[in-house]
Amino acid sequence: MNRPAGDTLDILESLFAPLQGRRMLDIGCGGGHLMQGLVERGARVAGIDIDETAVEAARRAVPTAYVQKAGAEQLPFNDASIHVAVFLNSLHHLPVPNMLLALEEAARVVGKGGSVVVIEPLSEGTFYDALRLIEDETVVRQAAQDAIIRAGRRGILSECRCMEYDRVEAFADASAFIERAVGVDTTRQDRAREALGKMLARFETLSERDVRGYLLRQPLRLHHLKVPVGPPPVVNPLTYG
Template sequence: MTDMGTRPAGDTVDILAALLAPLQDRRIVDIGCGRGHLLHALAERGARMAGVDPDEAALEAARALVPKAQLHKAGALHLPWGDASMHVAIFLNSLHHVPVLEMLPALEEAARVVGKGGTVIVVEPLSEGTFFDALRLIEDETEVRQAAQDAIVRAMRRGVVSEQRRIEFDRIEAFPDLAAFVARAVAADPARLEQAVAARDKLQARFETLSERDGRGYLLHQPIRLHHLKVPVGPRPVVNPALFG
């Protein structure tokens, strides 16, 4: 387990808002928007939000929360907007949920909709921390999280994007009890519920052992890596794909 003192605690929305300021009238697409938390937070700060998600129930919740957002049921490979129609594309904890073979094409599609000089931000959880260690009893995401990082590297090597900045921080989440943690985990993937029920006793023990406690409840730490990427303005360099796989 990583020493939690190695990364500063941070709030994802605050970090994104600072990176993208000024937000007023910026066109931003949230790829894998879920129930609309990020849509709402950035719209409140003046951004013109759009989003896609394959889950219709999540989209309905997002529509109710952010009625002015342009929301569509779609995956990351087929964004229903034209070339260079957005200023920013964001993957918030969503790239590792894209099938592995589609991760690089998803980054290319994001680059298409923001166009040359546009911004792509990928926020991904690392395979470290107490939140991750608790989640592993429900689903071990080690391989898909690494695949997401590998896809970003491949996108940079192929000239799809270039990295402007990389930020690592510690997301701290508080839960009143195990049920709240399970609800949080299942919200990202309803298929996790069956495994959570099957592993309930072990999960309870691990949750209580790993958590810190204060007035907010049980605290779990999740190290996060944020990639601030730009689509190059010049022509993409010619790269032999055989060199990089």
Template sequence: MWTLPAGDTVDILGGLLAPLQGRRILDIGCGRGSLLQALAERGASVAGLDPDEAMLEVAQTLVPKAVLKQGCAQLLPFGDTSMHAAIFLNSLHHIPIPDMLLALEEAARVVGKGGSVIVVEPLSEGSFFDALRLIEDETEVRQAAQDAIVRARRLGIVSEIRQIEYDRIETFADAEAFLERAVVIDPAREKRAQAARGKLLARFEALSDHDKGGYVLHQPLRLHHLKVPFAAKPASTSAMFG
């Protein structure tokens, strides 16, 4: 039985960061730009970072006004206090474990004192997670992401003002659509997905809820709304957004 309420990430972010009009928001690990597009449509001035150049090209087409840069979260190519908020949407656990804390510190630097750092991470539970485990078991890295947030809080890099858990519900036309979704997130999974194809299709069928819209999988998420304390070491003034 699913006990977490269903939630829409964009709606939740919109509420936490309202008003979005004119707010400078950085999406760390922006991928193809879906979140950038949603925030831009609500009036935010958006910037994105991703290590994959091909992903950035797609994102730039989707959101032409977005400021997009190729790079890594451990060394953000944005100035101190250049953003109002930085978001890790399902991306912190993709950063090498030794660098997760540094990535959070970098996010805190670019938003400055009083700025928001929001981390949305999938939990190691739910039917989506169970289906994905045949391709990649992310239990360790997902826990490491949660641990990095705790360390950042203990070190005074950020303080947590709100934590929200909710259920992301995804509907797929068929197992092939699920496979495509899993590989788009991380192209390195493709070989493993093909090698485990038969088992994966069977597990997807067994775990999915069926309705008239297709096959439904659930992924519980935990959102951390973090703030950079005003008592933190002052950030130097540098070039602003863009």
């Protein structure tokens, strides 16, 4: 499937312009890359991550942001205190039983009429085809999509827009790609070492090349969700699980 290349920051700005003064929460903020971009565009930003090292890195990267160590299932924010909550490549990293709870928490902190954006990688594309040698996330990525559907069926969130685009990443060489893949999740180190030869070969086969270096494409699906203003519908748990 052919998708346009897209920049997540540009897309978020197009959805919520003007960003100036808008309170935005990055759930699973990692080292703060998204927060930094949002702050540069005028947003008032907060972030949470369960990893202490990531929290410290985010605080250094974005000293004006409010960054706390916390889980997505129990956000340290008051009801309706945030304008937009964003999950960028983070929902699928939660335990599957907790994904719906995290979406419910995000809905709580943005309040009725507030926005929750979930951006999740799909299990396709050249980036994923290279990555799956050390970790196949097909099941958890699908679980994240299923959690979004369940949140809609239960009246927690309603979808107002869904779009897909390719994140195109440039690497100087295969080693830079492996460093990127392992840096996101250090538990991949041993598997990457064992599969090094195959990863190098697959990287060479899959990557495109231009003046930026070696390019890999990761398709992303963005869900712009809103918290319904009216009462939630009555849901039969035997029907929807």
